Amino acid sequence: MKRKKARLGKWSVLVGVGLAVLLLSLTATTTVAFERYDEGCDNGDCHGGFWTGVSPKGTVFPSDNKHEMHKGPNDMNSDCNLCHGGEGEMVLNSSGGTDNNPGVGCVGCHGRDYGGGIGNSGVGLRAHHVNSGVTICAGCHSNDPDPLPENVSPTYYGTPDTNCDDPCNVGPAHLENYSIGDTLGLDNDGDLLYDTDDPDCADCPADVNFDTEVNIDDLFQVLGAWGPCDACPEDINEDGIVNIDDIFAVLGDWGPCF
Numbered sequence: 477m478k479r480k481k482a483r484l485g486k487w488s489v490l491v492g493v494g495l496a497v498l499l500l501s502l503t504a505t506t507t508v509a510f511e512r513y514d515e516g517c518d519n520g521d522c523h524g525g526f527w528t529g530v531s532p533k534g535t536v537f538p539s540d541n542k543h544e545m546h547k548g549p550n551d552m553n554s555d556c557n558l559c560h561g562g563e564g565e566m567v568l569n570s571s572g573g574t575d576n577n578p579g580v581g582c583v584g585c586h587g588r589d590y591g592g593g594i595g596n597s598g599v600g601l602r603a604h605h606v607n608s609g610v611t612i613c614a615g616c617h618s619n620d621p622d623p624l625p626e627n628v629s630p631t632y633y634g635t636p637d638t639n640c641d642d643p644c645n646v647g648p649a650h651l652e653n654y655s656i657g658d659t660l661g662l663d664n665d666g667d668l669l670y671d672t673d674d675p676d677c678a679d680c681p682a683d684v685n686f687d688t689e690v691n692i693d694d695l696f697q698v699l700g701a702w703g704p705c706d707a708c709p710e711d712i713n714e715d716g717i718v719n720i721d722d723i724f725a726v727l728g729d730w731g732p733c734f
Contacts, residue, residue: 512567513582516612526566536656551654555637558584569596576635584632585640588624588664596631599623603666623665625709626676630664644677680733682726684709690729698722 529540573579650661
């Protein structure tokens with residue numbers, strides 16, 4: 477009797493371990509968390525292999541190769557360590573870095589620095605996917621903050637390590653659109669408006685609510701943010717405080733703003 481109980485005990489342990497392994501494997505197959513481009517971004521319905529020249533979305537890349545476009549001297553001319561780590565891997569948010577830039581991988585150009593515990597993140601990129609009907613990333617990133625406006629430069633922009641330098645290129649032929657056959661640049665804040673097609677890029681700092689017109693709404697918004705202000709749009713002259721100078725800036729730019 478004792479032997480039978482002992483055997484049943486062993487079988488219970490084995491069954492328990494087996495169920496645990498099965499649950500872990502099911503969780504692993506249903507949870508999506510891309511750390512590398514080749515873990516899902518390259519699938520047949522999305523952007524295609526990084527060393528190929530055509531995207532399933534219809535975009536064609538110079539030199540018939542996405543990788544060459546990123547590093548080619550006549551294209552982005554990006555330093556290899558912006559994207560790659562010490563062993564050549566291409567991780568979305570980690571890389572070797574350079575003397576000019578931290579090693580934050582793909583999000584150095586396709587994301588923003590949100591500071592704090594978030595750091596460099598592809599918040600806007602994920603918002604672009606969601607607004608395009610692709611929700612595969614949303615399940616793991618339900619607590620994303622609002623994306624920074626289109627006119628806020630990604631970390632790598634404007635540095636000696638890449639030719640990319642302006643989040644607000646003029647359309648319809650956006651200057652940093654290195655692909656062939658379309659006229660779109662990047663949608664950095666995910667609202668499906670690209671570069672200067674986005675009101676965030678209006679050449680008018682007094683348009684603090686980005687509606688392409690400086691009017692009473694902007695005046696009320698400045699008054700509502702009165703006082704010390706760290707990098708907020710209401711601080712039009714960027715002196716760290718919203719005050720009478722910003723009121724005068726709104727009055728001085730009154731009217732349409734494109």
